[in-house]
Every structure is written in structure tokens, then in C-alpha cells.
Amino acid sequence: MTLFAVMCAAIFPLFHTGRPWRAFYWLFPIPNTDITMWQNFRSPLIWDVFAVSTYLSVSILLWYTGLIPDVATLRDRATKKVKQVVFAILSLGWRGSARHWSNYEVAYLILAGLSTPLVLSVHSVVSFDFATSVIPGWHTTIFPPYFVAGAIFSGFACVMTLLIIARWTLNLHELITIKHLENMNKIILVTGSIVGYAYATELFMAWYSGNIYERFAFLNRATGPYWWAYWIMVSCNVISPQFYWIKAMRRSIPVMFVLSLVVNVGMWFERFVIIATSLHRDFVPSSWGYFRPTIVDISTFIGTIGLFLTLFLLFARFLPMIALSEVKAVRAHEQHTFAAAGEGGHH
């Protein structure tokens, strides 16, 4: 999911550069005869290029490494020649040797260990794009943790939407249990509340700082021309997850499906509010205005949803949604534990 979402996210800035075939030289420090310049490493924009491209690369590695043993299983179970050949190439000759597994487990542990701080870093660095600027409403130190909490919040909600559909259509009730979904809802509740706390902190600091520009930015955010977007954001992100305090709500599939969609709408509005409301009243009155998306904006957005779903459905069609080797390992462990308990009962 991360992979496909980052690919979709890449579409916007890439098209925004105007000449994406040259963006390669503008974005990455590659010696070239085209622009004969280097990037400015003091700018958070170049940090962001590194953060997002590293995030994408490591996500691809983690995803593919996790798939290797499962693709080997598919190779050995395939009956059609085409599948056998394709999976044989993708599995890289994996044969499940104990030596393979020994190195594999270390590699996977390292990748998982590196991915965790990477999630924190990528969202922190994205927030630096805003936080190191001078625009009121952006220039705050709370942005990195606030963005990280928001990212986990919306990420869990998006996974939840897809998981509920996959669980229902592919009949994965035994593998993805209500207990799993309930625990995810607890995380949505916690991160949603952190996001709500961050909103409150922003408002408080705008008042407490005594800075008139900050005060205006936040008053304008909540009551100005974009008040509707601000209050959609607050009700979707802060109020809606509070239903999860009730256990029955956390365990109800229809409730969590609707709430996961509501949270995603709310997080879309959070980005909209941060960007549009701060820019429509910045320090240069000539740039004041009211943002109306054009047909190109809207169709690009719809297009990325289509791209995401296409990639996701292709993945679900051809590759295992859940790691086969991990499920087998857990089952073998359980069987042995139960068998041992059973034997103990006879004595």
C-alpha cells in the first residue's frame, strides 16, 4: 500500500515541475551537462527528495524481500508454464535452505528495524518543508511530531479500509481477526487524539506567542473563508475517532469501515487546510485570493486514485496478500504448543 501510495504521490510534484524529464537533474545531485549546477543542501526541499526517495526504495526492498519465499511457493505450486517461468525468475532461485533462512531472517530484521525510524524521518522531513518557512501557520516547531501522528493515523485508516474489503472478498476472517482490527482501532483512537491535541496546541501557541500574524492565521483558519474546511477537518479527525472509546464500536465492521473513510476525508482536509489557508493570506497581499481547483487538479487527483486501485488490485490478483511463510511458522508453533499441552493432559 505504501508503495502504491508513494508512486501516486510522486505524480503531483513531478507534473508540477513542468518538465519532468529534466526534473531528474533538478532533484538529485547527479553530475550533468544540462544545468551544470548543484542542489542547495541547506534547503529542506532537497532533504525531502532524499527522504521520500529513500522511503520508496526501502519500501520496495522490504516488500520484495518479504515476497521472495512466498513467490518460491507460488513457483512450486504453479501448473501453467507462464506462471512457472515468471515466478521462477522473481523468486531468484529461492529453495528454503536453512542457510538461506539464517541470512534472510537477519536481513529482514535489519530492514524492518531501518523502516521504523524511516517512517518517522520521512514525515518529519516533509514537515520541515513547511516548518522552516516564514509563512504564519507553517512556521512552528510542533510540525514534525504532528505530521508523524497524522501519518500513522491516516495510514492506519487507509489500511483499515482496504483490509476490511480484502478480508470480506478474499474470505480472510481466520487470518485477520476482529481482535487485530480492534487493536488497529485503538491506534486510530490514540493517534487521532494526538492530532486533536496538536490542533489545540497550535491554537494555544498562536495566542500565547503574542505574534499578531500567527494569531490572525489561526483565527482566519477557523473562522475565515475556509472555515468549512477547518471544521470538516476537526470533526473527521478529532471527534469521529472518539467513538472508539466504546468497545462495541471498535469491534463493529460497518462502524470501522465508515469511520476509516471519514478519517481519510479528514486527513485530506488537514493537508488542504494547512496549505490553502496559510497561503491565501500570506505576507504578500498581491497573492491573496481564494483557491479553486481547476479541472486539471481534480482529474489528476481522481487519476491517482485510479492508479492506486489498479496497482493494488493487480497485486491482490497475482501475489499473496498475507505472508505465507509467516502464517505457516505461526501455525506450526501453535500446533506444537497445543500438542504439548494435550500430551501433558494425559499424564
Next chain:
Amino acid sequence: MLPKMNIEQVKDKLGIGADKIYAVMGEFSDPHDLVKAGRKIREMGYTKLDAMSPFPVHGIDAAIGIPYSRLGWIVVTAAIVGLLTAQGLQYYVGVINYPLVIGGKPLFDFTFSIPVTFELTVLFSSITAVIGMLALNGLPRLYHPSMNYKRAHRATDDRFLLVIEANDPQFDAQKSAADLRSVGASEVEVVAG
């Protein structure tokens, strides 16, 4: 560059060919039986052992004498290389090759170089972890003699295979096959290289 060899010589070098023996292989249906059998076989004095399983079986490394993976050290080296590359790149660009004063900020400083340094350290480590894992495993590989075992495809499904390789000093096709049977393996076969 490469020495001239015909295909027979290449096969000879790799120990591949229908006239050669790769190993004796046997099958178990439970991972715990595999570990117990592996331990017994090792106690008989065999040293060139391997196992094949659909998931990592815990305890098998110790049972058949597989040393702990060296991958960690390789990745640590890559991390240091990534860190130095990032610092070097930002210093070279900022101070030596393309110095530009922007907003009175220093041309190079440890603080603003942290994000890119962190990212490149992680990137180098991750790529090395995957490529290193494949390299230590000798992958990608088109052919391996264990494929000649008629039930090799079950090792990625629900069976656990134990392998006594022919390059073991104690290896004897008949005796090793009997040893494998004696520790509970079924479907024991002498597998061609």
C-alpha cells in the same frame, strides 16, 4: 577475461551433472522432528548438512551446525560508507565545487547535513542488507541440484527436508541413506548433481 571452459568443465567445477551425486535427502512432516533428526545426524559425525523448509525453523541452525549470519557486519560497514558518502557529498558540493552564500548561512555545517546523512545511511544499509543476503545465499541462481529430489517442491509448501551433502568426508550413498532413514526420514533418495 574468463578462462575458456566448455560446459562439461563448468559443470565439473560446480559439481553438477547426472553422473555425479549431490546428496542424500529425506523428508519430514514436522519441523520438530527435523530439528531432532538433524541433531542426531550431526552427532553421527556428519558436517556438511543442510535443511530445506517453507519457513525458518528455529533451532535448526544449532542442530546442523550453521554459523550465525555475517550479514550484520556487512550492513554496519555499508552504513558507515553511506554516512561518509553523505557528509562528503554535502561538503564537496557546498564548500569546494559550488559555494553559494544564501541568507548568510554557513557553506557546510553538521546540523543541516543531518537529514540527508540519515537518509543515505539508511539507503546504503537497506540495499546492502538485501544484496548481501542474496550474495551470501548464492542467489539469484537458475539451477541447484536439490531440484532433482522428486519432492523438492514440497520444501516451499509443507514438508521439511534434511540434506547430507556428498562432499561430506563421511559420505557414503548407501550408509548415509540408511542413517537418514534411521532418524525417521521418509522418501530418502540419493540425489544426482
